[in-house]
Amino acid sequence: MPKFDWSMLRALAVSGVVATVASVAVLPQGVAMAQSAVVRGLPDFTDLVDQVGPSVVNIRTREKASERSGANGMDEEMAEFFRRFGVPIPNVPRQQRPQRPQQDEEAQPRGVGSGFILTADGFVMTNAHVVEGAEEVIVTLTDKREYKARIVGADKRTDVAVVKIEATGLPAVKVGDVSRLKVGEWVMAIGSPFGLENSVTAGIVSAKQRDTGDYLPFIQTDVAINPGNSGGPLINMRGEVVGINSQIYSRSGGFMGISFAIPMDEAIRVSEQLRSSGRVTRGRIGVQIGAVSKDVAESIGLGKSQGAMVTGVESGSPADKAGVEAGDIITRFDGKPIEKVADLPRLVGNTKPGTKSAITVFRRGSARDLSITIAEIEPDKPVAKAVEREEKPKASAAAQQLGLSVLELTDAQKKELKLKGGVAVASATDAAARAGLREGDVILSVANTEIAGLKDFEAVVSKADKSKPLSLLYRRGEWAQYAVIRPLR
Numbered sequence: 001m002p003k004f005d006w007s008m009l010r011a012l013a014v015s016g017v018v019a020t021v022a023s024v025a026v027l028p029q030g031v032a033m034a035q036s037a038v039v040r041g042l043p044d045f046t047d048l049v050d051q052v053g054p055s056v057v058n059i060r061t062r063e064k065a066s067e068r069s070g071a072n073g074m075d076e077e078m079a080e081f082f083r084r085f086g087v088p089i090p091n092v093p094r095q096q097r098p099q100r101p102q103q104d105e106e107a108q109p110r111g112v113g114s115g116f117i118l119t120a121d122g123f124v125m126t127n128a129h130v131v132e133g134a135e136e137v138i139v140t141l142t143d144k145r146e147y148k149a150r151i152v153g154a155d156k157r158t159d160v161a162v163v164k165i166e167a168t169g170l171p172a173v174k175v176g177d178v179s180r181l182k183v184g185e186w187v188m189a190i191g192s193p194f195g196l197e198n199s200v201t202a203g204i205v206s207a208k209q210r211d212t213g214d215y216l217p218f219i220q221t222d223v224a225i226n227p228g229n230s231g232g233p234l235i236n237m238r239g240e241v242v243g244i245n246s247q248i249y250s251r252s253g254g255f256m257g258i259s260f261a262i263p264m265d266e267a268i269r270v271s272e273q274l275r276s277s278g279r280v281t282r283g284r285i286g287v288q289i290g291a292v293s294k295d296v297a298e299s300i301g302l303g304k305s306q307g308a309m310v311t312g313v314e315s316g317s318p319a320d321k322a323g324v325e326a327g328d329i330i331t332r333f334d335g336k337p338i339e340k341v342a343d344l345p346r347l348v349g350n351t352k353p354g355t356k357s358a359i360t361v362f363r364r365g366s367a368r369d370l371s372i373t374i375a376e377i378e379p380d381k382p383v384a385k386a387v388e389r390e391e392k393p394k395a396s397a398a399a400q401q402l403g404l405s406v407l408e409l410t411d412a413q414k415k416e417l418k419l420k421g422g423v424a425v426a427s428a429t430d431a432a433a434r435a436g437l438r439e440g441d442v443i444l445s446v447a448n449t450e451i452a453g454l455k456d457f458e459a460v461v462s463k464a465d466k467s468k469p470l471s472l473l474y475r476r477g478e479w480a481q482y483a484v485i486r487p488l489r
Helices: 006-015 046-055 076-084 264-277 294-300 318-322 343-349 383-387 397-402 411-417 430-434 454-463
Strands: 056-064 107-117 123-126 136-140 146-155 160-164 186-191 199-211 217-221 233-236 240-248 259-263 287-290 308-313 329-333 356-363 366-373 404-408 423-428 442-446 470-476 479-485
Touching: 046 056, 046 186, 046 233, 056 123, 107 186, 123 264, 146 264, 160 264, 186 240, 217 240, 240 264, 259 264, 308 318, 318 366, 329 343, 397 404, 397 430, 397 454, 404 454, 423 430, 430 479, 442 454
Parallel strands: none
Antiparallel strands: 056 107, 056 136, 107 123, 123 160, 136 146, 146 160, 186 199, 186 233, 199 217, 217 259, 233 240, 240 259, 287 308, 308 329, 329 356, 356 366, 404 423, 423 442, 442 470, 470 479
């Protein structure tokens, strides 16, 4: 058989002469290729921009009290960028950062974000953090029309919000099927990074089902997302919205090649509840769970590492009444397999309270089916907001280095939350924000030391080695979890 000159084919491909070699193609000198070899150029996004661009909006917000003045002569939007992503403000020492001035309350500019038109009659979808705390929301269309928007509802757990403008005949987006989205597929984002309206960026899907939260299996991409892109759409090559751009992974506050988008199927489910009732209800069964390691799975006869191990059962909870025991491994919920521990809270959370569901548990070598009635999880209680007018947030030098301002809990709040002690987070920036802490959380212990109140908090934090990671146990809503505040290096 004569030898085929592959250099000729490579030269043709590079010059653009050869675009595709079919599954079985007859090549020079009679050599046939049995497998497909495709040489592709970069996609053209111009048609997508024309198609989807008019559906993307800019969102500006205003809030009470002028607490967001620019620092050191810095432009306000740039200062907001540093604040939102927990980055130290340049040329401003931590102890000299601007505090809330004592001024009469009035609406002040707060920030910018993005959104997109969900329905032709004026429902707009964005991120909850874009409109959180806003007294006024201004939506600007691509044709420069501006509307005051009404916040229909916002859900912090999924970071999804819906606002309404009084307009009709608007260009609504097409919602795509997230299950068809593939890793490596090209996607595009349109938004307002740093207030620059209608900016287009593109990249590929880096991963799906990325676990960064209890209720959301995020879409990970390498699309350039920066402050102001939040709430904008992630668009596939068919011109369909498959996600809402929500988060970035960053050590500097700027884009570093990793972005996260809320899957559109999850966002639509949340938006339907927000539009119908203004809030989202979620199910709960009252268990504490953990992952099942390979060694444990093999030692108890489960076989492979799967399911959610029950480490605790709340007294009187639906799980307790159904007969769930500590040590059980929940392997199925309503017929759906629990492949990893994060699957269970998502499935339970998306189940309507009051529903009778079936769960399968693996207990002492055998599987058992149990019937359980789903209860409703209580919404998060923003403790700090309830007392911020009564007491000024405390931020010692030690606490400031962590990016924390905290408040004493009142006796009434301790009783309501069924707590013996703790301090409420009034604000979390810098290292604390990067660790996941936010306003309304209640810190219960620091460095394995229980916190009774502000005095204990200050004492423990001031003695802590600032060069080492600091662990905190905190409560958000009903559940307690750990955060690790790491020093900047």
